[in-house]
Amino acid sequence: MFQKFNFDTEWAVRLISKITNDEDLPIEGDAIVKQLLALQINAEKFFFGIRKNLVEFDEVLEVQRKHVYDLRQLILTGDDESCSQHILQYMQAVVDEIVFNNIDPVKHPRSWGLSKLLKEFVTVGGKLLHESFEGISDHTLLNSLGLLNDVSSVDIVNFSLPNLPAPPNAFRGIRRKSSSLRRWLAICADDLIGNGKYQTTSNLLRKYLGDFLIASYLHVVEESGYDETHAKEIERAVLLQTLDCFWRDHLVNMNRLSSASCGR
Numbered sequence: 001m002f003q004k005f006n007f008d009t010e011w012a013v014r015l016i017s018k019i020t021n022d023e024d025l026p027i028e029g030d031a032i033v034k035q036l037l038a039l040q041i042n043a044e045k046f047f048f049g050i051r052k053n054l055v056e057f058d059e060v061l062e063v064q065r066k067h068v069y070d071l072r073q074l075i076l077t078g079d080d081e082s083c084s085q086h087i088l089q090y091m092q093a094v095v096d097e098i099v100f101n102n103i104d105p106v107k108h109p110r111s112w113g114l115s116k117l118l119k120e121f122v123t124v125g126g127k128l129l130h131e132s133f134e135g136i137s138d139h140t141l142l143n144s145l146g147l148l149n150d151v152s153s154v155d156i157v158n159f160s161l162p163n164l165p166a167p168p169n170a171f172r173g174i175r176r177k178s179s180s181l182r183r184w185l186a187i188c189a190d191d192l193i194g195n196g197k198y199q200t201t202s203n204l205l206r207k208y209l210g211d212f213l214i215a216s217y218l219h220v221v222e223e224s225g226y227d228e229t230h231a232k233e234i235e236r237a238v239l240l241q242t243l244d245c246f247w248r249d250h251l252v253n254m255n256r257l258s259s260a261s262c263g264r
Contacts, residue, residue: 057258061251068247075239080232085179087235091217092183092210094124096192099206105196109145114138121209128216132165140164145201154204156184161208167215176218183210 075083098120102113115138122133140163147162157177160166187203187210196202221231 054258057254061254064250068243072240072243075236075243080229080236081175083232083236083239086239088179088183088214091214092187092206095121095210095213096187096206098124099202099209100193103193103202103205105193105199105202107196107198109142109198109201112142114141117141121213125213125216128220129213132212132216136164145205148201148204156207157181159204159207159211161204164208165212167208167212168219169215180211183207 075086098117102117102120103109104112118133118136118138118141122129125133141161144161144164151162157180158166184207187206193199193202193206224231226234
């Protein structure tokens, strides 16, 4: 116990050995009592900290559990369109993360990691994007972003960066056009990317890449020949399976974190 709580172990051993070598004889003395009292206080603080951490873990986990269960219930009981909107939002979120990790709206696009950005974007899209972006280099993308300064107006629903492939024509109909417009408004409203001279350029890049990934996906679904109802059920199943998988992994990681905190 002395060693665990960083007390002067050698001092205690020397003092006790001077008093007695008989383990059955009670040890008395003001110095020993003071050390033991201090030891008891430290031990109580230590275990109180463990209990406090466990309570905090439980509180955080309960909030997360409620959010995940509410989302799961929404997916189970929601209509087909709401499930599709979740998938499109997640696609845009993936694109946003790639953009955030490779650009700085304060700096000129020539200092952005456009080569890495393109590589990560094509990797995420796989076969959906490989053919369209196969010949596009970071210099091509940089030149395209530079041409945005000369554009006087933008059709945000059918937006495409200059001299780059246009997204497949999948945003037909009022519903899909409205969805595209809502995503643009969400991009403009969030503060995830921060303010800077090139914030508008970065937002348009997010919109273009998000549109391309989403439109490519919608185009493949349309070309697959699946009935729309059947395709929506597949989307719902994939959403539930993905959510459950990530939630299980999160619970395992939280349990490991809690155990490590208690055993420190």
